[in-house]
Amino acid sequence: MASVEITGLAKRFGAVEVIRGLDLSVADGSFCALLGPSGCGKSTMLRMIAGLESVSEGTIRIGAREVTHLEPAKRGVAMVFQNYALYPHLTVAQNITFSMSLAGESKAKQAEAAARVAKTLQLETLLDRRPAALSGGQRQRVAIGRALVRDPQVFLFDEPLSNLDALLRGQMRLELARLHADLGRTMVYVTHDQVEAMTLADKIVVLDKGKISQMGAPLDLYNAPANRFVAGFIGSPAMNFLHARALSTAQGLEVTLGGATLTLPARAIPAGEHPVDLGVRPEDIRLTNAGEGKLSGRIAVVEALGNTTFIHVDTDRGQVNVQTDAALRLEVGGTVGLAFDLTKVHVFDATGLSLPKV
Amino acid sequence: MSGISPPARRFDLGSALLTLLTIIAALIWFFPVYWGIVTSLRYDDQTVKDFALIPMDPTLKNYIFDIENSNLPIWYLNSTIVSVGVTFLVVFMGATTGFAISQLNFPGRKALWWMILASFMVPVSALIVNHFIIIADMKLLNTHIGIILPMLIAPVTVIVYKQFFDGLPKEFREAAVMDGAKEYQLFFRVFLPMNWGVTTALAIITFIGAWNSFLWPFLAAQDEMMMTVTVGITAVQDTFGVAYGRVLAGAVLAGLPVATAYLLFQRRVTQAITLSAGIKG
Numbered sequence: 001m002a003s004v005e006i007t008g009l010a011k012r013f014g015a016v017e018v019i020r021g022l023d024l025s026v027a028d029g030s031f032c033a034l035l036g037p038s039g040c041g042k043s044t045m046l047r048m049i050a051g052l053e054s055v056s057e058g059t060i061r062i063g064a065r066e067v068t069h070l071e072p073a074k075r076g077v078a079m080v081f082q083n084y085a086l087y088p089h090l091t092v093a094q095n096i097t098f099s100m101s102l103a104g105e106s107k108a109k110q111a112e113a114a115a116r117v118a119k120t121l122q123l124e125t126l127l128d129r130r131p132a133a134l135s136g137g138q139r140q141r142v143a144i145g146r147a148l149v150r151d152p153q154v155f156l157f158d159e160p161l162s163n164l165d166a167l168l169r170g171q172m173r174l175e176l177a178r179l180h181a182d183l184g185r186t187m188v189y190v191t192h193d194q195v196e197a198m199t200l201a202d203k204i205v206v207l208d209k210g211k212i213s214q215m216g217a218p219l220d221l222y223n224a225p226a227n228r229f230v231a232g233f234i235g236s237p238a239m240n241f242l243h244a245r246a247l248s249t250a251q252g253l254e255v256t257l258g259g260a261t262l263t264l265p266a267r268a269i270p271a272g273e274h275p276v277d278l279g280v281r282p283e284d285i286r287l288t289n290a291g292e293g294k295l296s297g298r299i300a301v302v303e304a305l306g307n308t309t310f311i312h313v314d315t316d317r318g319q320v321n322v323q324t325d326a327a328l329r330l331e332v333g334g335t336v337g338l339a340f341d342l343t344k345v346h347v348f349d350a351t352g353l354s355l356p357k358v
Numbered sequence: 359m360s361g362i363s364p365p366a367r368r369f370d371l372g373s374a375l376l377t378l379l380t381i382i383a384a385l386i387w388f389f390p391v392y393w394g395i396v397t398s399l400r401y402d403d404q405t406v407k408d409f410a411l412i413p414m415d416p417t418l419k420n421y422i423f424d425i426e427n428s429n430l431p432i433w434y435l436n437s438t439i440v441s442v443g444v445t446f447l448v449v450f451m452g453a454t455t456g457f458a459i460s461q462l463n464f465p466g467r468k469a470l471w472w473m474i475l476a477s478f479m480v481p482v483s484a485l486i487v488n489h490f491i492i493i494a495d496m497k498l499l500n501t502h503i504g505i506i507l508p509m510l511i512a513p514v515t516v517i518v519y520k521q522f523f524d525g526l527p528k529e530f531r532e533a534a535v536m537d538g539a540k541e542y543q544l545f546f547r548v549f550l551p552m553n554w555g556v557t558t559a560l561a562i563i564t565f566i567g568a569w570n571s572f573l574w575p576f577l578a579a580q581d582e583m584m585m586t587v588t589v590g591i592t593a594v595q596d597t598f599g600v601a602y603g604r605v606l607a608g609a610v611l612a613g614l615p616v617a618t619a620y621l622l623f624q625r626r627v628t629q630a631i632t633l634s635a636g637i638k639g
Contacts, residue, residue: 052532073538085529089551099537102547150537 002063002076002153002186003028004049009058011044011210018044020210022058026203031180031187033201035194035233041210042190043158049188050079050156062154073099078147079156082163084139086131086146093118093127096145117145120182121175137168144179157189161196173199194234198222206230228352231279237310239279239346242295242317246276246347253347253355258316260294264342267355276355279346282310282323286339287330293337295320299330313338398606405602420607429582430611433590436579437569437615440505440586444568448512449561453553456519457545461531471520474513482511483573490577500581508574515560522556523549559626562619566627569616587612 004026011019018041026032034042047053049060051072059068067075086095094101096117097110105113118124121141131139140160147155160176161169177200180187191197197204198218205215206229214226218234225231231239244257246269253264255278269276290296297315304326311322311330320338330336347355397405399416408414424430458464459471489508490499498504526549534548550557575586582593591608620627 050532050536052535072532072536077536079533079536081529081533083527083529085527085533087530087548087552089554098534102534102538102543146533146537 003030003061004032004154004186004188005059005061006045006049007059007061009045009048009060010056011041011048011053012056018210019048019056022210022212024205024212024215026186026188028063029184029186030203031189031201032203032205033189033191033197034205034207035191035197036207036213037192037233040207042192042207045207046079046156046158046188046190049075049154050077051075052079076153077156078150078152078154079158080140080143080147080160082159084131084143084163086139086142088131091128091130092123092134092142092145095131095142096123096127096149098146099150113149117148120148120179121145136164137172140164140172141175144176153186155185155187157187159190159192161191161193169196176200195236198234204234206233224354225279225346226354228277228279228348228354231346231348231354235281237282237321237323239281240285240320241348242278242280242320244276244278244317245273247273255347257294262294262340262342262345264345264347266358267347268358269347269349269355275350277348277352279348280320280340281344282321284341284344285320285322286341287311287322287324287328288337288339290335290337293339295338296335297338299332299334299336302330302332311336394606395610397602398610400603402601402603420601420603421611424604424607424611428593428608429585429590430587430608432583433585433587434611434615436502436505436584437586437588437612439502440509440575441565441568443502443506444509445561445565447506447510448515448564448568449557451510452512452515452560453519453550453557454545455516456521457523457549459516460520460523461544461549462541474516477511477513482508486573486577489574493578499578500584502584505575505578505584505586508578509568509571512564515564518556518560519553522553526552555626555629558623559629562623562626563631566616566619 004024006022006024009019009022009024010017022045024032034045036042044053048055049062051067051070055068059066061067062076065076087098090098093111093114096114097105100110100113114127115124118127121144123138123141123145126134126138126142131142134142140163143160157176161172164172173196180200189196189200201218203215204218204221206213206221208229214221214230221230221234225234225239228241232241242257244255246256246267247254248266248269248271249263251263252266253269255262255264255276257278286293295315295317297313297320299311300314300319301312303310303312307326309324309326309328309330311324313320313322313336315338322338324330349355396411396413398420399418400408400413401415401417401419404413404415455474459467459474485508493499493504493507496504498507530548530552531544534544539548569586570588571586572588576589576592579585579589582590585593591605591612
């Protein structure tokens with residue numbers, strides 16, 4: 001068991017800086033998700049922790065040891081790759097015990113370890129098969145088994161569920177959560193899927209252009225995003241953004257949204273009127289009769305999911321996505337009004353930073 | 359009885375003509391080979407009289423004569439030593455060089471790669487005099503090593519291996535490195551075994567090429583006891599004059615191992631030709 005401490009980490013490819021002076025602390029036994037869009041540097045960061053990518057600047061500590069320039073096999077980490085990287089010429093058992101075989105462990109020990117890992121991952125009946133004869137989910141379990149057999153201090157996952165279909169992804173998410181609960185090991189998990197990050201991690205690190213945009217517990221990021229980037233990235237479907245103008249008054253923050261005026265709880269904002277973006281999640285908007293509410297518009301799309309319905313409304317401030325009761329029957333083309341839960345409206349200044357309540 | 363029957367095959371004139379042309383071309387190609395085999399089964403006095411497709415009075419006399427009156431068994435042994443040696447060394451060196459150029463970072467890597475590519479521009483026949491002088495200077499004429507050494511120049515093998523190793527996802531290497539694999543373990547336990555199909559195909563085609571090679575073994579082996587089969591049968595011709603039956607029996611014996619190898623590993627040979635297609639030009 002070990003924590004991961006990253007200090008001042010930077011990675012440059014020639015003149016291009018993909019990771020910039022990054023500090024991160026992953027507590028012992030924590031499940032930390034590195035979340036961000038393609039090209040944000042999350043995989044590079046994971047590969048630097050693994051030792052597969054050299055570090056341009058900064059230090060990495062795993063437990064009590066500094067491992068910044070240590071070779072991968074000596075870091076006490078194991079990695080699960082997106083494409084599984086299972087050797088096609090080896091059986092499941094041989095794939096799982098490949099590291100032991102390289103280290104010259106006896107066949108008996110290897111067989112024992114393969115059986116133990118197979119039991120944990122329900123692979124007992126597949127040990128003699130080759131990867132080509134396995135389904136995607138089974139392959140992913142073998143890849144996890146290969147990491148498990150090394151008994152690492154830290155598990156690293158590089159988008160491990162990306163190649164699976166939606167149903168299997170859901171199942172594997174549960175299995176990974178169970179595995180983390182059973183093992184209690186530190187896990188660092190790279191993903192661009194915020195659902196995976198929200199459901200698996202106890203700490204999410206949102207990366208944007210090689211820098212940490214925000215980190216914290218999943219619900220903290222959901223409820224109090226530090227900036228527009230995080231607000232837009234966390235939450236599915238995404239938060240709605242509406243351009244408005246804001247003025248701090250004695251009653252609170254007075255926001256002009258088209259023809260309507262909203263009075264929100266006071267925010268730390270300089271005196272005078274300023275352009276802002278309001279951020280409202282679909283579940284914090286209520287449909288009203290046309291002419292009521294703060295905005296009105298025409299229904300463009302109705303997405304009925306069974307348990308809930310999303311209504312996309314075209315307004316003069318842009319399209320707004322509203323989550324409604326599944327029982328509500330609405331027709332495309334109808335006109336509706338929109339009312340906001342004012343306590344849950346986020347306000348971002350012109351630079352994209354969230355304006356905190358005062 | 360199920361109600362589903364396979365769709366009726368429609369007669370296609372184009373396909374039929376193409377098939378007919380292919381059969382004719384195959385017959386034209388095969389006839390000399392067939393005629394050679396048939397002639398080798400005839401008595402000498404019959405070779406210019408009996409023109410039947412199937413010999414009237416077939417005999418193995420020519421084969422027995424060749425085996426008893428020439429050094430054919432020794433030539434076979436020499437061919438085997440040379441072909442197996444060339445095959446093993448070409449494949450091993452091709453694989454290791456391909457691995458190094460594809461997977462390792464070392465000074466001069468690109469220069470080495472360009473040199474290997476450039477070596478295509480020089481035909482082997484243009485180097486044969488140089489080879490002869492060098493091998494003679496090294497006192498290696500009439501030795502197995504002397505015959506083998508110049509035959510090890512096989513850039514196509516390096517290129518095929520490099521291309522194959524380049525095409526493997528980098529995660530295979532990284533996963534093995536995470537597991538503690540050293541370079542030699544990466545090569546022998548990951549890259550080469552993932553590649554047995556290519557290795558087998560290249561080995562077979564190299565073996566066939568080495569067995570069939572004539573010009574260099576002809577120059578390097580002047581001593582009859584060091585000759586390979588392909589060189590040796592020319593000696594049979596010289597010895598037996600125009601004894602067609604005996605000459606052709608020698609030719610059949612010389613080509614037998616290669617033909618057998620081809621028949622056994624047809625699919626692999628085709629694969630090797632496909633792999634090196636566009637490289638050899």
